[in-house]
Amino acid sequence: MSMADRGTPANSHVLIRGNPGNPGEEVTRRFIEVLSLQTPAPYTNGSGRLELARSIASPDNPLTARVYVNRIWQRHFGEGIVSTPGDFGVRTEEPVHHALLDYLANSFIEHGWSTKYLHRLIVLSASYQQRSDPSPASLASDPDNRLVSRMNRQRLDFEAMRDTLLDVAQHIDLTVGGIPVDLQKEPFTTRRTLYGLIDRQNLPAMFRTFDFANPDTSSQLRFRTTVPQQALFLMNSPFVLEQARCVASRAEIKNANCPQDSVRGLYQVILQRSPTRDELDLGEKFLSAGPNVEASGSDAMPKTTLVERYAQVLLLSNEVMFVD
Secondary structure: OOOOOOHHHHHHHHEEOOOOOOOEEEEEEOOHHHOOOOOOOOOOOOOHHHHHHHHHHOOOOHHHHHHHHHHHHHHOOOHHHHOOOOOOOOOOOOOOOOOHHHHHOOOOOOOOOOHEEEEEEEOOOOOOOOOOOOOOOHHHOOOOOOOOOOOOEEEEOOOHHHHHHHHHOOEOOOHHHOOOOOOOOOOOOOOOOOEOOOOOOHHHHHHOOOOOOOOOOOOOOOOOOHHHHHHHHOOOOOHHHHHHHHHHHHHHHOOOHHHHHHHHHHHHHHHHHOHHHHHHHHHHHHHHOOOOOOOOOOOOOOOOOOHHHHHHHHHOOHHHEEEE
16 A cells, blocks of 8 residues: 555645634645744645655754664663653753764764664764673762663563574574564464564553553653563463473584583573583582473473473573673
């Protein structure tokens, strides 16, 4: 479906008190005057939609680039340079790093409005490469991290969390494009969460549990909650258990010669690091618990091996679910 201009587009009228039955003066099609330094020229190319788009994305428009780079910064840091991404008005809180916002916006425009360039500029910065563990001096001088003295610890959103589980299990389908798929229907799809079917009238509880954006409204910032329902869902999710089985079946773990090798393989695959001495001892003790534990299960949750259970524990650890 697409839109096409009428042969003779007409101007609109100001509606007195918003009443369509009480039209006022005719308004010429042009850019919004209150956002312009000078009286904008009327649009002459059809309906003016293309000219409006060019006016919005014009280097002469100081707002669009700033709003955009603020959203990208917010995506990387969890908090925007302007704390109200949907409101850049005069009544909002003044950003601490006003000069940084201007620099990013100007650089973004100079490089052809390239989002790829903007991402690269941010992630190669010293600010982005900081740890999230605060020093005593940082906490004392910048408790709210408004000066970006450290990285904000962030939990993965629902899409990144699900894709991470699929990727670690070597189970993710990276095919680009296609129709939406039901993420809850078994057998579980391996497509990226981006392609999940969203029913606006009946948003599944799984989406709501993990702070998925309301599909009925524009959302410039998702709410972030940490509630027991999230952990309980993941602990009892057949989807997560399926990914744990896939991890446990990977060659580097399946062909391990002893429990210690299995623990090392799980840590390398899931956490991309070697276990500490204490972690190695705890893992070996868990995997050596005996066959009686391996045989446990129920109708709702099928039987799992100790390696699969240990894989599930690591998959749901904070080290996977949070970005430091």
